[in-house]
Amino acid sequence: QKxxxxxxxxxxxxxxxxVSLNCTYSNSAFxxxxxxxxxxxxxxxxxxxxxxxxxxxxxxxxxxxxxSSKYISLFIRxxxxxxxxxxxxxxxxxxxxxLVFGKGMKLTVNP
Amino acid sequence: DVKVTQSSRxxxxxxxxxxxxxxxxxxxxxxxxxxxQDPGLGxxxxxxxxxxxxxxxxxxxxxxxxxxxKKERFSLILESASTNxxxxxxxxxxxxxxxxxxxxxxxxxTRLTVT
Numbered sequence: 001q002k003x004x005x006x007x008x009x010x011x012x013x014x015x016x017x018x019v020s021l022n023c024t025y026s027n028s029a030f031x032x033x034x035x036x037x038x039x040x041x042x043x044x045x046x047x048x049x050x051x052x053x054x055x056x057x058x059x060x061x062x063x064x065x066x067x068s069s070k071y072i073s074l075f076i077r078x079x080x081x082x083x084x085x086x087x088x089x090x091x092x093x094x095x096x097x098x099l100v101f102g103k104g105m106k107l108t109v110n111p
Numbered sequence: 112d113v114k115v116t117q118s119s120r121x122x123x124x125x126x127x128x129x130x131x132x133x134x135x136x137x138x139x140x141x142x143x144x145x146x147x148q149d150p151g152l153g154x155x156x157x158x159x160x161x162x163x164x165x166x167x168x169x170x171x172x173x174x175x176x177x178x179x180x181k182k183e184r185f186s187l188i189l190e191s192a193s194t195n196x197x198x199x200x201x202x203x204x205x206x207x208x209x210x211x212x213x214x215x216x217x218x219x220x221t222r223l224t225v226t
Contacts, residue, residue, distance in 0.1 A: 006153075008151065008153075032211075032212065032213060034212075034214070041219075041220070042219055042220070043115070043201055043203075043217030043218050043219050043220050044154075044201075044217050045217070046212075046214050046215075049212050049214070088153070088154065090215075092213045097141075097142045097159070097161060097205060097207055097213060098144075098156060098159065098169075099213065099215060101153055101154045102153065103151070103152065103153030103154075104153050104154075
């Protein structure tokens with residue numbers, strides 16, 4: 001089993017939809033959970049970060065972590081065409097400076 | 112703002128050529144990373160460096176080497192380019208232990224085509 005699994009999609013939704021992006025992980029030692037956003041022909045940029053179970057909100061974005069199920073989610077409310085990008089989950093497990101990345105989910109929000 | 116720059120956005124090389132990809136960061140970061148990104152395979156770590164002249168293999172180091180002579184610069188070398196090394200190459204840097212978030216900052220990427 002891979003350390004981090006992410007459905008690669010792609011996902012296409014109409015403008016205004018609620019989007020749910022998900023990752024599962026296998027190692028309970030994982031400590032910090034991140035979501036990166038990558039626009040076409042650009043490098044990934046950190047979007048959200050959390051280190052505990054529960055929800056963290058930032059505007060239209062909510063990051064959710066369930067450590068008991070080893071499941072992380074990113075919700076986008078009132079999605080906009082500008083949200084069209086690839087979203088990658090990333091996890092830091094400690095002991096090394098490496099991050100473990102999901103494969104990324106390509107999201108298209110249609111006007 | 113943290114800035115990570117890569118020497119080329121697009122590069123076309125022939126099979127067997129030696130290829131250098133350069134990455135420079137301007138925030139005095141301890142760690143630097145080289146990834147390749149391919150459709151369906153995601154980001155895969157090739158090498159990373161946690162200090163000048165220090166390096167560690169990532170998940171797919173075969174066919175690659177790296178050099179870090181100065182803190183701000185990390186080079187990826189393809190000793191003899193092959194067509195299966197056609198990919199998007201992304202450089203990243205991070206603070207290291209000074210940053211509890213362990214956030215990595217990425218460059219814009221170099222799309223390398225080997226013909």
